Amino acid sequence: MRPVFFVLSFLAVMGLAFWAYRENYATQAALREMGRLQDEIAGLREALALQRAEWAYLNRPERLRELATVNFDRLGLLPLEPTQFGAAAQISYPAPMILPGDGAFPAITDPVEVTGQTATELAPSPVDGQFP
């Protein structure tokens, strides 16, 4: 019994050593990969920050004002005026649609065309008992 036990524990030690060896290298590879990814994230964030800075620089009020002045012929942009405020009542709404009968919706007599979808996609049959 004892020799079997010794052999088994020796094999277990060898197996664990092999596992630890592999884990060690896998961890180092993961750390390297993470370092690479973090460098990439940092680089992308830097690029993003630069884009944002450039966006802010190109949209600075001074430049927009100059552009609005230069392109006044085409755009006709002026500073916001108090007179540009209006009440909702001042907006002319589109005239209400005139419907046949006494305001009821007309009966649908023509077939309704539905494109891009087959009939089965439109209505999943409850027989399947499953949704896609």
Next chain:
Amino acid sequence: MIRTPLRPLARILSARQKGENPDTIERENLRLRHEEIRDRGRARAEVRLLFLSLGFLAAFSTIGARMGLLAATEPVEPRSAAAGAQILATRADITDRNGRILATNMQTYALYAQPRDMVDPGRVARELAKIFPEIDPVAMERRLTDGRTFLWIRRVMSPEQMQRVHEIGDPGLLFGPREMRLYPNGQLAAHVLGGASFGAEGVSSAEVIGTAGIEKALDARLRDPAQAGTPLELSLDLTLQAAVEEILGTGMTMLNAKGAAAILMDVKTGEILSLASLPAFDPNDRPNPLVKGDPGDSPLFNRAVQGVYELGSTFKIFTVANAMNLGLVSPETMVDANAPRRWGKFTIKEFQNKNYGPLLSVENVIVKSSNVGTANIALMVGAERQAAFFQSLGFFDPTVIELVEAPGAKPIVPKRWPDITTITTSYGHGISASPMHLAVAYAAIANGGVKVTPTLLHGGVAQNGPRVMTAETAAASVRMLRGVVEHGTATLGDVPGYQVAGKTGTAEKPSRTGGYDEDKVVNTFASLFPADDPKYVLVVTLDEPVETSGSEPRRTAGWTAVPVAGEIIRRAAPLLGLRPVVEPPPVDGLTAVSN
């Protein structure tokens, strides 16, 4: 375990036969048994102690070895735990209230040299001088060849300049990455932002520190790595700030003023929506402070916060509000306004030696801006209560706004309050405060008598500050201020639909030689709008303006600060989303007749 009996029968019997005491045998056996127990226990304890000491030895040597290892190795950032903003921890951005960037960071490079590795220092010096105009080739060559091993050449440079340095191709020129603070809007809100520069510098990095404004006041928050990902949101509105600065700049040029300042503040939350001081500077390239002359003339000087001026007649409303609050007068009370009034050896006169008297209602004292009337009301109030009221409005202490310049701008208040001081301070002379102080005090009136604390940070909620006057007093004061704009000294500031209310103030500047300069004035217009439910306070200050469209130059606030403030309100109110109150359209004469 086999135990030896304490009284073995054989020995007891034989002892009895011999006539001995059998108890001695028992005692002897008991003693032997105790000794045996003791020896066994001792041996076991010794083994345990040995194990324990071995355990401690192992533990302490592990800790000691680990400490030694930690002390001896180079520090490394924890690679597996870094996440989120910590990957690229930079100084936090600053944005306006809508998230538009006011300050951000840009990756750039610093240039340094290691002359030992340099191939041809003479050529390098000449080429560098071509790229960077401030470099003197002769001095640079001398520095590159005097035996030093390390030399900084440029702190930051543009990508184009960096490419040209690359093209020199000398191995002794090296680049170190740098984080540079960038203000994409240039001069906009320069006094709020302040500026930033480098602190401790190394080859691979340098710390960015705030040098002025909010960058310095909130430096710790901006540098905190835990908050690097969240931008600092200011209460400023970029669009509004641009509009205010544009109009203020135009007004300053048209009126030949030396400087100008404007503050737009939300009266409920205390948020500063716009804070402008002209002339301004570019925080990307912050100029050096003046080494001689008046520091107040430097563009770095923040007139809105640091500029401590006598604010003149804008103070009259405080005197009147105090008297109304104490129940001494009502808006209709008639007071003595007979000018000129003599007080001891002093004479109190009105503007252009007019006389609004003999009697004037309290409301008209404000509308016509009567010095004598205000002085008489102040004498009814008395020195002690007047000083206490000014103190409650915050005129005795620096403002608490988040700018590093704010704590230094202490108002100049009289040390003693004899009656003549009571009189002069009642109309804003002999007491100096910044436009920010004035905005805070007017905000208290506009906010129904409750004081608010000004702030530059977004996200403010309606403040529940100390009450400095009753709501009725505040409402009556606003009505009087509205009267000033409707038919008083500030009619040019009336913006149709926005019911501007306010008070003008013209103060002559103290001259260097003593006394006052007659043609050097500080004009102020402190206003609030809309008058039926005040939401915003606007303070405009112009330094030494003069209006020259008439036959003789005019220097009163009604002709200078008021029109500028009116234009600012006309532009700013729609941007604030304020709907104008529609006034009935003028009746068309022709239609009226035909009907």
